[in-house]
Amino acid sequence: MKKTILFWVLITVFLISILSAEVWETGVPSLMMDSYGAREMALGDTFVGIADDINTITVNPAGLNTLNSIEGSVMYMMYPLEMSFMHLAGGYPLPESALNGYAAISLTMFSVAEFEEYDLIGNKTGKNLSASDFLVNIGYANNPLKFLGLKQNLNTGINLKLVNSKIVEDSSSAFAFDIGFLYRMDMISWGGGKLADNLGIGLSIENLGITLNYGNEDTALPRNMRIGTGYLGYKDNQHSVLAGFDINMPNDSDMISSIGIEYSFIEMIFGRIGYKITGLEVDHFSCGIGGKYSIAGKQASLDYALIPLSNFGMINSFSLSIVFGPGEEKEKKVEIEEEKAKVVEEKVEEEKVEVETENIETETAETEMGTEETEMETEETEAEIEEPKTEVEEP
Secondary structure: OHHHHHHHHHHHHHHHHHHOOOOOOOEOOHHHOOOOOHHHHHOOOOOOOOOOOHHHHHOOHHHHHHOOEEEEEEEEEEOOOOEEEEEEEEEEEOOOOOOOOEEEEEEEEEEEEEEEEEOOOOOEEEEEEEEEEEEEEEEEEEOHHHOOOOOOOEEEEEEEEEEEEEEOOEEEEEEEEEEEEEEEEEEEEEOOEEEEEEEEEEEEEEEEEOOEEEOOEEEEOOOEEEEEEEEEEEEOOOEEEEEEEEEEEEOOOOOEEEEEEEEEEOOOEEEEEEEEEOOOOOOEEEEEEEEEEEEOOEEEEEEEEEEEOHHHOEEEEEEEEEEEEEOHHHHHHHHHHHHHHHHHHHHHHHHHHHHHHHHHHHHHHHHHHHHHHHHHHHHHHHHHHHHHHHHHHOO
């Protein structure tokens, strides 16, 4: 108990020191502020408390520790005005003999097609302008309470980030990092009843690092804190409903809140909807669909998201994700667990057979006893019948 209190005190002090820092200033690029993956986008970027696939690396790195398999994902997004966007991510469960936990890496690229430069009076200057950004995330997640001998289901994660931003001829790079926390609860009881089941609470703080420098001008990184929940509200053999609610507190704009709902049919067909309240004149509605299929021990998911942008057209996003199966260490664990389960099943079957055999033997013994009793009764009856005959013959 003392270890748990000490851990949360240290976390609280750390968060307060970050949130009160003077370097929490306005900055760019927005590439460092969004979540990536068609599923996440369809949910309105509501994912910090859900955090259950490889693309959580860009939202809440703590969610990586909930993954048990090798995963990969690729996303392509079509923006209006000849802008393109691509995101790649992959992760691997680490063996217990090493650091344990889960490691992942992602690469995000954004570019604007070249366009001609015009001067202030509308004449072409003969120069072509362009802009591009790329972002690399290297993430790691684990449960630190295991090292303290505690069994609470708290996951923590960290991202090391390298961002490069180029605007026309000016280019700048910077290093930063994210920290994330995810606490999963299987059940919450209140007043003798069940209040919630499969609830996740997430927190992440993004882009803690140095400034970007364009020429002689320093530009701070766009910091953000996300808090959110994910809740599996309903599930049976065919249907399930997953809901999430997030609050974003960026340093360069008003607070942003979002809600997302995902419906699943037989864990193969998905429908998603999201809504983001930005605090500006225009809020963002999003929706999407997805499909999942298993083949040769691998699980492939194809997802699509649509985001209308009022007067600017629409964003179309496509993602392909593959779960390749557990890593070597995890696979051994699975095999061991399966063997244990088989042994337990065999023992249970043996016990059942023994019990059935004992029951049969008991029934047989009772039947034999009943037969013996019947024979004795028959003999007694015959003896009673023969006694009068003997009396008659004596005279």
